[in-house]
Every structure is written in C-alpha cells, then in structure tokens.
Amino acid sequence: MATPTSSADLPKGNAEIVQKHYNSIQEKGLDHRNQSRIVYLRNFNNWIKGMLIDQYLTVVKSKRKSAQEPIRVIDLCCGKGGDIFKWNKGEVSHVIGVDIADQSIADAQKRYSDMKAKNQRLFSAEFIVADVTRTSIRTLFKDPSMKVDLVSCQFSLHYSFESLGQAEKMMENMSASLKVGGLLIGTMPNAYDIVGRLKQSKTNWFGNSVFTIKFDEMPEPLPLFGAKYNFHLHEVVDCPEYLVHWPTLVRLAEQYGFRPISHRRFQNYYEEKKKDGQPLLYQMSALEMYPPASGTKLLGPSEDYKHAKEYFREYPGHKFIGTLTMSEWEVCTLYMTFVFEKVRDWVPKPQQ
Numbered sequence: 001m002a003t004p005t006s007s008a009d010l011p012k013g014n015a016e017i018v019q020k021h022y023n024s025i026q027e028k029g030l031d032h033r034n035q036s037r038i039v040y041l042r043n044f045n046n047w048i049k050g051m052l053i054d055q056y057l058t059v060v061k062s063k064r065k066s067a068q069e070p071i072r073v074i075d076l077c078c079g080k081g082g083d084i085f086k087w088n089k090g091e092v093s094h095v096i097g098v099d100i101a102d103q104s105i106a107d108a109q110k111r112y113s114d115m116k117a118k119n120q121r122l123f124s125a126e127f128i129v130a131d132v133t134r135t136s137i138r139t140l141f142k143d144p145s146m147k148v149d150l151v152s153c154q155f156s157l158h159y160s161f162e163s164l165g166q167a168e169k170m171m172e173n174m175s176a177s178l179k180v181g182g183l184l185i186g187t188m189p190n191a192y193d194i195v196g197r198l199k200q201s202k203t204n205w206f207g208n209s210v211f212t213i214k215f216d217e218m219p220e221p222l223p224l225f226g227a228k229y230n231f232h233l234h235e236v237v238d239c240p241e242y243l244v245h246w247p248t249l250v251r252l253a254e255q256y257g258f259r260p261i262s263h264r265r266f267q268n269y270y271e272e273k274k275k276d277g278q279p280l281l282y283q284m285s286a287l288e289m290y291p292p293a294s295g296t297k298l299l300g301p302s303e304d305y306k307h308a309k310e311y312f313r314e315y316p317g318h319k320f321i322g323t324l325t326m327s328e329w330e331v332c333t334l335y336m337t338f339v340f341e342k343v344r345d346w347v348p349k350p351q352q
Contacts, residue, residue: 041328077156081108133166153186287322300325
C-alpha cells in the first residue's frame with residue numbers, strides 16, 4: 001500500500017507557473033471564442049469530453065439500486081467550470097469542483113451561480129482552490145465523509161507527473177473519496193505519440209501554426225517522472241507539462257485500488273463514437289464546414305484543407321463535409337482518453 005505524502009516533502013516545482021498561467025487566461029465570452037483560429041479544435045475536444053462523461057455516467061446510473069439514488073462527482077482540475085453543463089445534462093446530484101487557479105474557481109463559481117439563478121433544480125455544488133498534487137483535498141469538502149460515484153480529471157493528470165510524490169498525492173485524491181465500484185475518467189496527452197513525433201522531427205521540438213512542443217532536455221532513457229516539455233497552444237496553453245508513461249500510471253493506480261478499464265487515442269475514440277455522437281458533433285460545432293457556407297470564411301489557410309479536397313475527389317457526389325484543419329488534427333491526435341474502476345478501498349500506511 002502507498003504511503004501518504006506530506007506536501008512539505010515535495011519540491012516546489014512548477015505549480016506556481018501553472019497557477020499563474022491559468023489565472024492569467026481571461027474569460028472573453030463566446031463571441032471571442034468563436035473567432036479563434038482553433039475554435040473547432042476546442043469544440044472537438046469538448047465533444048470528446050462530453051461523450052466520455054455521458055458514456056460513464058450511464059455506467060454509474062446502471063449500478064444504482066434505484067433511480068432516486070444520488071450521483072456525486074468530483075471535477076478534479078475543473079478550470080472555469082466548462083463541464084457544468086455536462087453535469088447538468090447528466091442529471092448528477094452534487095459536484096465538487098477543485099482547481100489550483102483561484103481565478104478559474106471564481107469563474108466556475110459565477111458560471112454555476114448564473115445557471116442556478118435560471119434553474120433552481122440544478123445540482124448542488126462546492127468549489128475549492130487547491131493544488132491536488134500537494135494537498136489532501138478531502139478534508140476541505142463540506143462533508144469529508146462523502147463518497148462520490150465518479151471522478152473526472154480532464155486535460156490535467158499529466159501535471160502531476162512532475163514527481164513521484166505529486167503523482168502519488170493526485171492519485172490519493174482521486175481514490176480517497178471514490179466509492180468502490182466508482183469510476184475515474186479523463187483525458188491527457190499521449191506520451192507515446194509525443195515521443196514518436198519528436199524522434200521523427202530529429203530536433204528538440206515539433207509543431208505547426210497552432211501548437212509547439214519543445215523539450216529542453218532529452219535524456220536517454222526518459223525518466224518516468226519529471227520528463228518535462230513546454231507546450232504552447234494558440235491562445236490557450238503556454239506552460240510546462242510532463243510525459244505520462246502509461247504502464248507506470250497503471251502500476252501507480254493499482255496501488256490506490258484502481259484497475260484500468262480503457263484507454264483510447266482521440267482518433268480511435270472518435271471513430272468508435274462518431275455515429276452515436278453525430279448530433280452532438282453538430283450541436284457543439286465541433287467540425288468546420290467545408291466548403292464554407294456563403295458569406296463565411298475558412299479559419300485556416302488553404303493548404304490546411306488538402307485532406308478535404310482529396311475527399312471530394314474520391315466522393316464527387318458529396319457537397320459538404322465537417323472537418324478539422326490538418327493543423328488542428330495534429331494537435332487533437334496527441335491526446336488520449338482513460339478510464340479506471342476503483343475495485344478496492346485504499347488504506348494509507350501510517351507515516352514513519
């Protein structure tokens with residue numbers, strides 16, 4: 001069994017850099033977002049999250065003894081509360097949102113309060129500012145004895161792989177309040193694809209017009225923790241991240257009572273879910289129409305649509321398709337989904 005890690009034992013690391021970065025991102029509204037060069041990429045990633053959350057909330061509901069049994073969720077690294085609408089659609093009972101960035105939590109709280117004012121039947125919620133790689137968050141809950149049915153950790157688990165101690169603390173936080181039989185779901189960069197593309201580039205970086213990934217150091221072999229790279233994504237991300245070695249994550253998760261259920265590259269998950277999720281794809285504007293409708297312009301340069309032009313040469317009877325630019329596709333195919341089930345209680349060893 002894993003021994004709980006004291007935050008005093010952990011190096012300071014890059015937590016402050018990450019916190020300042022996400023605090024600096026302003027909530028600019030839908031109009032600004034819809035003008036972004038990567039709006040369809042962001043919407044597509046949001047569709048992946050929506051499908052994943054819906055899929056496994058359905059699993060959670062199937063395990064309930066009755067339809068009246070409440071569903072409780074921890075939204076770990078919840079950011080500005082972008083998934084509040086998904087929890088509402090999933091008819092959950094209570095959400096605990098946690099994030100390192102105090103401004104993000106303030107924005108999430110406002111988003112929730114605005115929704116609550118319009119919908120009194122909205123789930124109950126609490127929001128907590130905490131570094132989940134250094135702090136035991138359960139003691140900060142309104143009810144520390146509460147057990148939840150699902151933990152969602154979207155686009156953030158990789159920050160914990162700065163060190164073994166931080167990864168252990170994050171895993172502790174994901175396990176401590178989750179019921180046996182409960183689920184941990186999430187999304188994160190795929191280390192295999194990142195390293196593979198880096199080797200193909202034959203330099204210390206790769207990318208395109210919307211993103212870059214750069215390694216300052218490339219030791220051989222790469223460390224299991226602390227394998228840092230700098231990730232820049234147009235208007236959204238510009239901070240250090242860490243590779244997550246999947247077999248290491250599985251072994252670590254098993255120490256905290258988890259077993260792996262699924263992991264899929266985004267492109268594979270899309271292929272599996274696009275038929276059932278097609279209405280949501282269009283509802284969320286997750287794909288750009290090509291050719292563009294009259295009076296609208298393509299967001300990317302012409303050469304970024306070579307694949308779409310090839311499609312029409314192969315299927316000349318079709319008039320329109322929904323697509324991402326090649327640059328956007330290169331970004332989203334760097335990510336993967338993951339799902340774990342908690343199969344036994346985690347009991348911490350007493351510290352020496």
